[in-house]
Amino acid sequence: MRIAYTDVLVVGGGLAGLRCATGVKERGLDTVLLTLVPPKRSHSAAAQGGMQASLGNCIKGEGDNEDIHFSDTIKGSDWGADQDVARMFVNTAPKAIRELAQWGVPWSRVRKGDHQAIINAKKVTLTEKDEAHGLITARDFGGTKKWRTCYTSDGTGHSMLYAMDNKAHQDEIKVHERMEAISLIHENGRCYGAVARNLMTGELVAYIAKATTIATGGYGRIYAVSTNAVICQGMGQAIALETGVATLGNMEAIQFHPTAIVPVGILTTEGCRGDGGLLTDVDGYRFMPDYEPEKKELASRDVVSRRMVEHMRKGKGVKSRYGDHLWLDITNLGREHIEKNLREVKDICESFLGIDPAEKPIPVRPTQHYSMGGIRTNYKGESQTLKGLYSCGEAACWDLHGFNRLGGNSVSETVVSGMLQAEHIADFCETPESEIDISTKLIHKFVDKEQAKLDYLLEPKENPESPYPLRHAMENIMMDKVGIFRNEKDLQDAVNELEQLLIRSRNIEVKHKTLTANPELFNAYRVQRMLKLAICVAKGALERRESRGAHAREDYLERNDKEFLNRTITSWPDENQTMPTLTYEDIDIKSMELPPGFRGYGKDMTITNPESKKRQEEVDKIREDLEAKGADRFEIQEALLEYNSKLPECYRGKNERLWERF
Secondary structure (H helix, E strand, O other): OEEEEEEEEEEOOOHHHHHHHHHHHHOOOOEEEEEOOOHHHOHHHHOOOOEEOOOOOOHHHOOOOHHHHHHHHHHHOOOOOOHHHHHHHHHHHHHHHHHHHHOOOOOOEOOOEEEEEEEOOEEEEEEEOHHHOOOEOOEOOOOOOOOOEEOOOOOHHHHHHHHHHHHHHHOOOEEEEOEEEEEEEEEOOEEEEEEEEEOOOOOEEEEEEEEEEEOOOOOHHHOOOEOOOOOOOOHHHHHHHOOOOOOEEOOOOEEEEEEEEOOOOOEOOOHHHHOOOEEEOOOOOEOHHHHOOOOHHHOOHHHHHHHHHHHHHHHHOEOOOOOOEEEEEOHHHOHHHHHHHOHHHHHHHHHHOOOOOOOOOEEEEEEEEEEOOEEEEOOOOEEOOOEOEEEOHHHEEOOOOOOOOOOOHHHHHHHHHHHHHHHHHHHHHOOHHHOOOOOHHHHHHHHHHHHHHHHHHHOOOOOOEOHHHHHHHHHHHHHHHOOOEEOHHHHHHHHHHHHHHHHHHOOEOOOOOOOOOOHHHHHHHHHHHHHHHHHHHHHHHHHOOOOEOOEEEOOOOOEEOOOOOEEEEEEOOOOOOOOOEEEEEEOOHHHOOOOOOOOOOOOOOEEOOHHHHHHHHHHHHHHHHHHHOOOOHHHHHHHHOOOHHHOOHHHOOOOOEOOEOO
16 A cells, blocks of 8 residues: 655645645645646636636726625625625635736736727727726626626636646646545544545555645536536545535535537637627527616526526527527627637637637537535635545635626636635644644555445446446436426436436446456446435435525525525435435524625515615615715725635735725
């Protein structure tokens, strides 16, 4: 048995994992990063549209600040987000984006003078100020009051990931590629590291660390069609769940992106609509203004996705051999704009559809895209129930996004959560509390247990199961019964059917009897874990009898703040269980800076909590009294919600803008 010792173990080589690893390494801690693929091949590279930060440099972003970004985020979350975390995030995002510029990200910049833009299907002339020339610019995105999504054409994730990976090499971080964490080592509520499997040789290695961070991304591949990379199977969440100690939060909160191309499900960025692209139906009719007269195509993603499905249900979809779809029309933007700012979209359309989007509309429909749920953590990014286990990025339920995230906030979260968490981990590792005393006997126990599981999959069985049909069945159940619109019967059927698949998965037999470089083997142990996650999603959706954000129940249309203003907490305390254990964590209205209200889309369908009105009256009174005394926005905000002390000291400073100097 091989054992590797380090101060901090980071599992996942995307933006969140790289930024966390870089942060702890620069604090002087020995760091090892495990990754399935070379970091530059991580799913973070697929992020096209941009990263949100309230810089307020461009003319359409003028007046933007942390308060507006905070309000957009909380309303976007349908009041499911942690408002302390949201405040920490919006304060740190401008610092993160400027740091990335120093590390080499070539952000698109403001150019002084006139330029043309498409706004609400009309060509308008915008005049950028001379003093803004050369500063980082932004584009429009759904659910925001200001243009704040900073970008590098439509390859934002790609350029960020390359810069971050280069920084990791500069800092000499140990990156162990093609290594998969398959189990967490823990005892008495303390995490000690992970058992990892070398995907090429099949060797199991124990990594022992003071702190372990999971940054493995989302679990979108439990669905048949997803914009997620094939590696986004939720293994980070699954191994945390299998400890029986760590908990997951809001697993039913699944976001569908409105504009994935048909049939393959590859994303076309929200930047297409942000830059002025339109959604049209079978008749070439622009339908979104009929549903959302104010925000139109730039309503929040959950809203646009539902409106698209509603419109197709009315018979307005375009018929195809792959099912109904709608059109995303960006021809009005012009070839020059597309080839400069949407070049990845153009390449994707030409490669996978054989069309030129500067001349023809793109066939699109809503497709699974993002997982708001994940490993439940506190504001420091540490598991609430397993000491020494941290999580950041899409793998975590930190909880920035609640039940619907804004476009651009996830890319921003990867970096912000990574940089904040790095400081909290480093602080933890410098205290006596982080010291660990673990015997090789305990390490052997976990390694031997995982080896036995692998060996069992190779053993001959009576009535054996194959992992592939089980996985395909799971994916189709999730797509058909736990999708954009949900109802009691479908969800109950999904839970029952997924439970039977899980039971059957315990009798999987891998035909190729080798532990080395065996795709069938790693599909076998992954599908068992994916089924557990799928059950967590379906069961959480079944029990949440309301509609909130991306969780839309056709049989419970109201957002029910009386009964469901909470987070679903999921655990799996006994490995022999076939169902997760669900509990709920209340979201305290009395401590909110922005109490629950109407999001501003469609008809207000809220069952209000009496505490919301009381808290709103308190907020209004505090604000009124302080404004009368001449208090600035920072003093008012501090009186409503004190979050600054939760930030690492190095990130507590104010953010200057052209129009706001300190």
